[in-house]
Amino acid sequence: MIPALAVEGLKKTYATGVEALGGIDLRVEEGDFYALLGPNGAGKSTAIGIIASLVTKSAGRVAVFGHDLDDDWRAARSTIGIVPQEFNFNVFEPVEEILINQAGYYGIARERACQQAEKYLRELELWDKRRTQARDLSGGMKRRLMIARALVHEPRLLILDEPTAGVDLEIRHAMWEFLQRRNREGTTIILTTHYLEEAESLCRRIAVIHQGRIVEQGGMRELLARTHGEHLVLSLTGTLEVAPVLKGFRCELVDPVTLEVQLPTGMGINALFAALSAVGIEVLSMRNKHNRLEQAFLQLLRENSVDEHE
Amino acid sequence: MSMNKVAHPYLIGYRTILAKEVRRFMRIWPQTILPPAITTALYFVIFGKLIGSRIGPVAGFGYIDYIVPGLILMAVISHSYANVVSSFYSTKFQRHIEELLIAPLPSWIILAGYVSGGVARGLVVGVVVTLVSACFVELSVFHWPLVIAVVFLTAILFAMAGFINAVFARTFDDISIIPTFVLTPLIYLGGVFYSVDMLPPFWQGVSLFNPMLYMVNALRYGMLGVSDIESSSALVIIIVFIGLLGAAALWLLHKGVGIKS
Ligand SMILES: Nc1ncnc2c1ncn2[C@@H]1O[C@H](COP(=O)(O)OP(=O)(O)OP(=O)(O)O)[C@@H](O)[C@H]1O
Ligand SMILES: [Mg+2]
Numbered sequence: 001m002i003p004a005l006a007v008e009g010l011k012k013t014y015a016t017g018v019e020a021l022g023g024i025d026l027r028v029e030e031g032d033f034y035a036l037l038g039p040n041g042a043g044k045s046t047a048i049g050i051i052a053s054l055v056t057k058s059a060g061r062v063a064v065f066g067h068d069l070d071d072d073w074r075a076a077r078s079t080i081g082i083v084p085q086e087f088n089f090n091v092f093e094p095v096e097e098i099l100i101n102q103a104g105y106y107g108i109a110r111e112r113a114c115q116q117a118e119k120y121l122r123e124l125e126l127w128d129k130r131r132t133q134a135r136d137l138s139g140g141m142k143r144r145l146m147i148a149r150a151l152v153h154e155p156r157l158l159i160l161d162e163p164t165a166g167v168d169l170e171i172r173h174a175m176w177e178f179l180q181r182r183n184r185e186g187t188t189i190i191l192t193t194h195y196l197e198e199a200e201s202l203c204r205r206i207a208v209i210h211q212g213r214i215v216e217q218g219g220m221r222e223l224l225a226r227t228h229g230e231h232l233v234l235s236l237t238g239t240l241e242v243a244p245v246l247k248g249f250r251c252e253l254v255d256p257v258t259l260e261v262q263l264p265t266g267m268g269i270n271a272l273f274a275a276l277s278a279v280g281i282e283v284l285s286m287r288n289k290h291n292r293l294e295q296a297f298l299q300l301l302r303e304n305s306v307d308e309h310e
Numbered sequence: 311m312s313m314n315k316v317a318h319p320y321l322i323g324y325r326t327i328l329a330k331e332v333r334r335f336m337r338i339w340p341q342t343i344l345p346p347a348i349t350t351a352l353y354f355v356i357f358g359k360l361i362g363s364r365i366g367p368v369a370g371f372g373y374i375d376y377i378v379p380g381l382i383l384m385a386v387i388s389h390s391y392a393n394v395v396s397s398f399y400s401t402k403f404q405r406h407i408e409e410l411l412i413a414p415l416p417s418w419i420i421l422a423g424y425v426s427g428g429v430a431r432g433l434v435v436g437v438v439v440t441l442v443s444a445c446f447v448e449l450s451v452f453h454w455p456l457v458i459a460v461v462f463l464t465a466i467l468f469a470m471a472g473f474i475n476a477v478f479a480r481t482f483d484d485i486s487i488i489p490t491f492v493l494t495p496l497i498y499l500g501g502v503f504y505s506v507d508m509l510p511p512f513w514q515g516v517s518l519f520n521p522m523l524y525m526v527n528a529l530r531y532g533m534l535g536v537s538d539i540e541s542s543s544a545l546v547i548i549i550v551f552i553g554l555l556g557a558a559a560l561w562l563l564h565k566g567v568g569i570k571s
Binding site: 014015049052053054055056073074075077078080082084086087088089090091092097101102104105106107108109110149 | 316317318319320322323325326327330333337401404405406408409410411412413414415566570571
C-alpha cells in the first residue's frame with residue numbers, strides 16, 4: 001500500500017551551521033495516528049517544516065500519498081494540512097476571512113470556501129468569533145483557528161505541531177475527541193507534543209527523534225511493553241529514617257513518609273507489597289512516578305544521547 | 311459560459327490574493343488613499359496657483375497644466391511601490407506568507423497576486439489624484455491608449471520593484487530606504503516640474519539615464535501631446551525593465567530568498 005507519508009534520508013543543516021536533521025526515515029501508513037516525539041530542539045518542527053514546503057531540505061526525499069514533494073508538488077501539497085507550532089495568521093484579519101482565503105489558495109471557489117469555513121468554525125467552536133480580528137482571540141482559540149484553517153481543503157494527512165500547547169484541560173480533551181473522530185473518519189494524523197500522556201492515549205504509532213535522528217520507531221504498545229520496570233512513589237502511614245533494604249528492589253527515601261521504588265520488569269506489585277509488609281512498612285497510597293510512555297521516552301534519550309565531545 | 315464552470319485553481323488563488331490586497335489598502339484608506347489626495351491639492355495650490363502664475367508657459371502650456379501628468383504618475387509610482395513593499399514585508403514578518411507557501415500555488419501566481427494588488431492601489435490613487443487635479447485645471451487627453459499603457463505598465467514595474475525590496479527587507483526601516491533615497495529623487499529629477507530643455511546640456515545628457523524621465527514624458531505626451539522624448543522608447547524601456555525585474559522576483563521567490571530557511 002502507498003504510505004500516507006514516506007520520508008527518506010531527510011537532512012537539514014541551517015544557514016547558521018546547525019545540523020537539525022541528520023538523515024531521518026519515516027513511514028506513516030494511511031489511517032495512522034502517529035506521534036512524533038522528541039525533546040526541545042530535536043528537529044521535529046524542522047521535519048514538519050520541510051514536509052510543509054516551508055523549509056528547504058539539504059538532502060533526502062519526501063512523498064505524500066505517493067506524490068513526490070519536488071516533482072509532483074501540487075498533488076502533494078493539496079493532500080497535506082498543517083498546524084504549525086507558532087501562530088502564523090494575519091492578526092488583523094477577521095477569523096472567517098483567514099479560513100476563506102486559505103481555501104482560496106487551495107483553489108476552492110468562494111462559495112464552497114465559505115461553506116467550508118463555516119463547517120470548521122462551527123466544529124472548532126469559533127463560529128461566534130467569526131468576525132473577530134484574530135489578534136483578539138485567546139491563545140486556545142488561536143490554536144483552534146489554526147486547526148480549522150488546516151482542514152478547509154479536507155486534507156488526507158493532517159500534521160499538527162504541538163496543537164495543545166497552552167490549551168486548557170477541557171478544550172484539550174475536546175480537541176482529542178475531535179482528532180480521534182477525524183482519524184476514525186479516515187484522516188491520517190501526525191502529531192508532536194510534549195504531553196506524553198496525550199501521545200499515549202491518542203497515538204497508535206510513534207517515532208522518537210533526538211538530536212536530529214530517529215532513535216525509535218514503531219507501535220506504541222510494543223514500545224511500552226519493552227520499557228524496563230516502573231518507578232513507583234509510595235506514601236507511607238508511618239515515618240522512616242532510612243530507606244529499607246528490600247531484596248530485588250531499589251528503594252530511595254524522598255522524605256520520611258515518601259518512598260520511591262524501582263520495580264524491575266516482570267516483577268509483580270504483590271511481591272513488592274509482600275517485601276514491604278515483611279519489614280513492617282504500611283503503604284497509604286501509591287502512584288507512578290512517570291507515566292509509562294514518559295518512562296520509555298526518558299530511557300530512550302538516556303541511551304541515545306550523543307555528547308558534545310563525541 | 312455556464313455558471314457551473316469551475317475556475318482554474320490558480321485563477322482562484324490569484325483572485326484571492328488580489329482581493330485580500332485590495333481589502334487591505336481599502337481598510338486603511340486614511341493611510342493609503344487620503345494622503346495623496348491632500349498632497350496633490352497642496353502641489354496645485356503652491357506650484358500651480360501661487361508660484362505657477364509667475365512662471366511663463368512651458369512648451370506652450372500653462373505651468374499648472376504642464377505638471378499634471380507628472381504629478382499623477384508620481385502618485386502611481388510611489389503607491390504601487392509602497393503597497394507591495396509594505397504588504398509583502400508584513401506578510402513575511404508576521405509569517406502568514408506560510409499560508410501561501412504551503413498551498414499548491416506556483417511562485418508566479420503569488421507574484422502576480424501581489425503585483426496586481428500594487429497596481430490596483432496605484433490606479434486607485436492615480437484616479438483620486440486625477441480627480442483632485444480636475445478641481446484645479448481643465449484636463450485633456452491627447453492619446454488615450456498611450457495614457458492607459460503608460461500608467462498601467464509603470465504601475466506594474468514599480469509594484470515589482472516594491473516586491474523585490476520586500477524580499478530583501480529585514481527590518482521596517484529597510485522598506486523606506488529605496489523610496490526615500492532612490493525613487494523620490496529620480497522622480498523629482500525626472501522632469502515632473504520642468505522640461506529638460508531648461509537644463510544645461512550636460513544635465514540634459516545625465517537626465518537621459520533616468521528612467522523616470524521617459525515615463526513622465528510619455529504620459530505628458532499622452533495627455534498634452536508634448537514631450538521631451540520619443541514615447542515609443544519610453545514604452546520599450548518600461549517593458550524591458552518589467553521583464554528584468556519580473557525574472558528577478560520570480561527567481562528570488564523560487565529560491566525562497568528571505569522567506570524560507
Ligand atoms: N530557522 C532556523 N535557523 C537556524 N536554526 C534553526 C532554525 N529553526 C530551528 N533551528 C535549530 O534547529 C534545531 C531543531 O529545531 P526544531 O525547531 O526543529 O526543534 P523541535 O524538535 O521542533 O523543538 P521544540 O520541541 O522546542 O519545538 C535546533 O537546534 C534549532 O535551534
Ligand atoms: Mg518544534
